[in-house]
Amino acid sequence: MQVFAILPWYDWLALLFFFAAWMGYAWFARYWGGKRPSLLATTNRYRRYWMLQATYRDPRMIDGIITQSLASSPSFFASATxxxxGGLLAALGTTDKAAEFVREIPFVTRTSMLVFELKVLVLLGIFVNAFFRFTWSMRQYTFASLVLGAMPPPAEFESGKFAREHYANRAGTLLGLAAETFNDGIRAYYFSFAAMAWIFSPLVFAIATAVVVGILYSREFGSQVLHVLRDD
Incomplete structure (x- = not known):
């Protein structure tokens, strides 16, 4: 019970709303994406088209270059994360100076040093999660590269030795999983901005969380990019 006494009830409520919104939206995006075309589901369709076209090509140098280019994005974000x-760990080592600086910001709720450290730890946890997602995405792109490199020559598909559609779907699914994991890491970055608003007040924290969810929904289910990709 002493742990719960660290924060007022409204701070715990805002923190609970934050994690519920994050996990709830992740579940909703997967569930609703199966019923209504999302940006990820639509691009996955193009990934399967791409792998199907790759089965007709030999050599497949251009496909390897594209896969390597896609893998560079999670690699960059993993390094940035x-x-x-490192910066957040450094902030934990100088919480007194950091907390003093934050107190000078207008409209910031005054909190104890322990509460400030807790807020930094929450941010640290978000970025650690993002790092794991980005590095796993990098590995998944590596697996997709292996499947692409092992893809049989077009003649063996034409002879019926290998099933073209089955192989293309398998490679496309691997690329889709890598893209989904990368999307999870990007989503963590979005929610980290909402977590930063906790410094101001629990109310601002909750509002920022709701705004982030709205932005994510509009981009994944109602963006102009999605409209263009679905325009058959």
Missing amino acids: MIVI
Whole structure:
């Protein structure tokens, strides 16, 4: 019970709303994406088209270059996330100065040093999660590259030795999983901005969380990019 006494009830409520919104939206995006076309589901369709076209090509140098280019995005974000994690760990080592600086910001709720450290730890946890997602995405792109490199020559598909559709779907699904994991890491970055609003007040924290959910929904289910990709 002493742990719960660290924060007032409204701070705990805002924190609970934050994690419920994050996990709830992740579940909703997967569930609703199966019923209504989302940005990820639509691009997955193009990934399968791409792998199907790759079965007709030999050599497949251009496909390897594209896969390597896609893998560079999670690699960049993983490196950037390590820098952010290092900065947050440094902030934990100088919480007195950091808390003093934050208190000078207008409209910021005055909190104890322990509460400030808790808020930094929440941010640290978010970026650690993002780092794991980005690095797993990198590995998944590596697996997709292996499948692409092992893809049989077009003649063996034409002879019926290998099923073209089955192989293309398998490779496309791997690329889709890598993209979904990368999307999870990006989503963590979005929610980290909402967590930063906790410094001001629990109310601002909750409002920022709701705004982030709205932005994510509009981009994944109602963006102009999605409209263009679905325009058959």
